[in-house]
Amino acid sequence: MSQKRKATTDAGAEKPSKKPNLTFEKKADGWLQEQVLQQRAAKKEMKFNKKRLRFLTDTQKLKQGAEGVLYWMNRDQRIQDNWALIHAQRLALKEALPLHVCFCLVVPKSKLSTYRHFSFLLKGLEEVSQELKTLGVEFHLLHGPPGDVLPGFVSDRSLGAVVTDFSPLREPLQWLEDVKKKLPKDIPFIQVDAHNIVPCWEASPKLEYAARTIRGKINKVLSEFLTEFPLVEKHPHTATRTAKQVDWVKELESLQVDKTVGETEWAKPGTKAGMAMLESFIDVRLKLFAAQRNDPNAAALSQLSPWIRFGQISAQRVALQVKKKGGESAAPFIEELVVRRELTDNFCYYNKKYDSVEGAYEWAQKTLKDHAKDKRPYVYTRDQLEKAKTHDKLWNGAQFQMVSEGKMHGFLRMYWAKKILEWTSSPGEALSIALYLNDRYSLDGQDPNGFVGCMWSICGIHDQGWAERPIFGKIRYMNYKGCQRKFDVARFEKKYCPKDL
């Protein structure tokens, strides 16, 4: 963050590096942190909108004689600007009880469990635990699936209520069910959507067809939910039994993950770094967003997706600050951050087949089937694609950008995924390769945005049928020439296609 980079007009001097195409004309000076501190303090007494929560159990009253309240942190890994933690603290304050926060660390044995993702997660949690310490709140790192470790922890510590956050994805939903089954019946289990601005269940009770069908619903209630946040304050009631100390260095060292996919240089984990990235976006890049967001050579995007993905920064905070700044880029940016992003939670929540061709609309499944036997000009294996060994330098460059920097430019993500459909033997294979690569290398991967991004590009989700073409049928097509009309492709290739690729 602190590094000043030369403006990227001098393409000849650019070399592939682990730093993204960002222009930091200004070092983050922390004005934003100062400003939000004041904003939160001013809203200390603010009411909590109960539509943000729902009870997962019949019991709604905190257990009498309990020794604390627990926030089981999962998707939203931050302290401030977190409605789930705000609610948990208020419950604890009402009953004059200590507040606890826990996180259940699960590391699946998978090629998607990389050091890149888990170091970002753990280092972010280390910052969370340090901040909680200053607030007099205990942080517990539990190891294992929540269903196995959380109910016992709640009983052992005599906790009287469990608050958690919301994710529409399969695995966390299963965790929720597992915990619900084993939690003592007299403990209320409360879920707060701390990730979306308009809670997923409030935005729409059903699967939405496209951005145009959810936009009006979100905008209708946006002013109710796009509010300031009250401060999570120093907790006055401390626990007598403290948490087990976490040795963060050991935790990192002992991770059973794929270390060949390493950390990125540019994206520092944690809320502080996320806020610094937001500050630099507001100061430097926001004004370019409206005109240059589709140019992969320009530094016009927020670059915030990794922090939003891990919940280290709140999308609501981002929206508030961008709205405050205003300008012509604010509206198109908020369309992406709010409407497009919340549409992806809607898709995954209401469509259990969110990551398979069977989850596509009927017209899309039919058109893909009708064109299954169309002749493919090139067919590549997953391995060739992973190593960026195709005939197309732009595609190879985009793949290299994702592998080396942990993030591909948003415009290229579409081109990249659509070419995988063109170059593999079936849509099912294309989707599974696209998801595998995106989720393995993108720091913001394994997120509803990624599932929908790939489903959109390959299976026409949230899109409409277009003219028939070989292979793509009615799925929207993108070609190299089209990219050349949009931006300086040669410049991108020069930067991201090293000779030894």
Ligand SMILES: Cc1cc2nc3c(=O)[nH]c(=O)nc-3n(C[C@H](O)[C@H](O)[C@H](O)COP(=O)(O)OP(=O)(O)OC[C@H]3O[C@@H](n4cnc5c(N)ncnc54)[C@H](O)[C@@H]3O)c2cc1C
């Ligand atoms: C094939 C494909 C795969 C994708 N995979 C992911 C992924 O794994 N994770 C991910 O977060 N996004 C994904 N996207 C969506 C989008 O490309 C990224 O959110 C964006 O590039 C992130 O960069 P940024 O934060 O600089 O974006 P900005 O343009 O600055 O946008 C700010 C925020 O708005 C949201 N946003 C922007 N565009 C979209 C969109 N099209 N759909 C939903 N939300 C959006 C994101 O939260 C993003 O961080 C994918 C898109 C495609 C086509």
